[in-house]
Amino acid sequence: MDPDNWQEIFNTLQKNKIRSLLTAFGVFWGIFMLIIMLGSGKGLENGVTSDFSGTATNSVFLWTRNTTKPYKGYPAGRRFRFNNSDIAAIYKNIPEVEYLAPRNQLSNNANSNNVVYKLKTGTFSIYGDYPDIRNISLVDIVQGRYLNALDIKLQRKVAIIGERVLQELFEKNELAIGKYIRVKGIYFKVVGVYKSRDKDDPDERRSKAINIPFTTFQKAFNYGDSVGWFSMTAKKGSSAAQLRKDVMVFLANRHQVDPNDERAFGYWNMEKEYLKISRLFDGINFLIWFVGVFTLMAGIIGVSNIMLITVKERTKEFGIKRAIGAPPSSIITQIILETILLTSVSGYFGLVAGVGLIETVAAVLIHLNVNSTMFANPEIDFQVAITAIIVLIFSGALAGLIPANRAVSIKPVDAIRDE
Structure with a gap:
């Protein structure tokens, strides 16, 4: 026009x-x-x-509870526990698993201080972890590094600490890397400081924790080969719900538990909620x-x-x-x-x-x-x-x-x- x-x-x-x-x-x-x-x-x-935001959306968390059905001569109400061989077997036999992270937690009295640095003390959650946990419980490293395979293999006495631990035990602007903290009387060298990505954590509970190599944890605190619980993620194209069922049936057979006894396991399916x-x-x-x-x-x-x-x-x-x-x-x-x-x-x-x-x-x-x-x-x-x-x-x-x-x-x- x-x-x-x-x-x-x-x-x-x-x-x-x-x-x-x-x-x-x-x-x-x-x-x-x-x-x-x-x-x-x-x-x-x-x-x-x-x-x-703080957890992989295709993740599943699994732990044991008492059985509710008798099976192969074993009575109902029996308690069984995961162990290191279970984790290795899952990796070997369940191809849909992307990341798998066993975890142990040190039990402690909330009113007693379990960590010491110089003259300061505090009460914190103590976890034994594998490096893969970082791909499930999401954190950002703000100082130093995260746990690695050599820490697991050599059972190193190293620790990564959350930001709240840094704030409560160390002076302002003090560098924590390379310093030693005492956990239940055992010294660990701080190699990293992390910040949780979890926005739904007003008390910064997930940053008020100390993580050490899983193998070191088992040896230092006499946990033998026991595994408290584990988390895992499904590979792309696989369902976390189906992965959870497959793993539960697999572990039920390993521990002489009725495969239909789902109440013998506790679980949380993050994918389902998401x-x-x-x-x-x-x-x-x-x-x-x-x-x-x-x-x-x-x-x-x-x-x-x-x-x-x-x-x-x-x-x-x-x-x-x-x-x-x-x-x-x-x-x-x-x-x-x-x-x-x-x-x-x-x-x-x-x-x-x-x-x-x-x-x-x-x-x-x-x-x-x-x-x-x-x-x-x-x-x-x-x-x-x-x-x-x-x-x-x-x-x-x-x-x-x-x-x-x-x-x-x-x-x-x-x-x-x-x-």
Whole structure:
């Protein structure tokens, strides 16, 4: 289209400023509310799913309990324990296992200090771990290193400590790496300091712990070859729920436990909990899109109705154009462009306003250092914004199609006579 046609479009919209603004507001409000609902929904999802930030979402935790069924001459109520050979056997026989991490925990009285550094003492959780635990219980190393295979093989007396341990035992800005702490009378060299990724841990419980090599733990604290419990993750494409069942049946056979006695094992399936939340937010996002799109469509239908009124008012103008040789396509193009311009501009401002408000809320939350597990980091995906703009342009063209066809369906002679 040439500049004269664009000028005509702008003049037409300016003649009815109030009508144009009110019509545009319907589209503006529709896209604004869609963006606000999508951003708020994402903030809610980010907040709730942050509960899973400290643990692999495809992980399973397994421990033993008393049997509830007699089996092969053994009575119900029998207690059995995992051991080192169980862990090796799982690795060898269950190919769906990605990471496997046995763990022991040192029992202690909450009122007694079990760790000493110089003149300071404290009560902390003491764990015997394999390096693979880092891929299941997620942490970030802030000083030094994590446990490694040589620590396990050589049974080194080394330890990694959580940030809370660092704060309680060491002076501010004191370097903990290379220092020795005493755990139950045994000295361990600090080789690393970690920070838990778990956001749902206001008391920093997971950072108030000390981790030492699993083999060292067993030897130093007389645990023999016993394993308190273990955690594992399923390989990509494998189900954690099915992996849990396979491992339980496998271990039941090894320990002469009825394979159908699921109550003989305690377990926690993180994948199951994560999928519940994921499905919940899939439903919420569908509802948001459903409500948002229909709100937007209401505004676009309003544009189409207003354009029908405009076409009726301009019937004589279109008749004169047709009479002097203007092709129907030029009239259709002009009306469609008017609706596209109206919807696109108003929709763009609604998009900018919505994104601007979401970004402002996100910045305020960061500035106030709000660490909520219910609402965090509201955001809008760039692809969603682009999709919204494309939908607006398409909808604008669609909204102008009916009025445009109405305009060219009138015969020029009838249009000129119209009052």
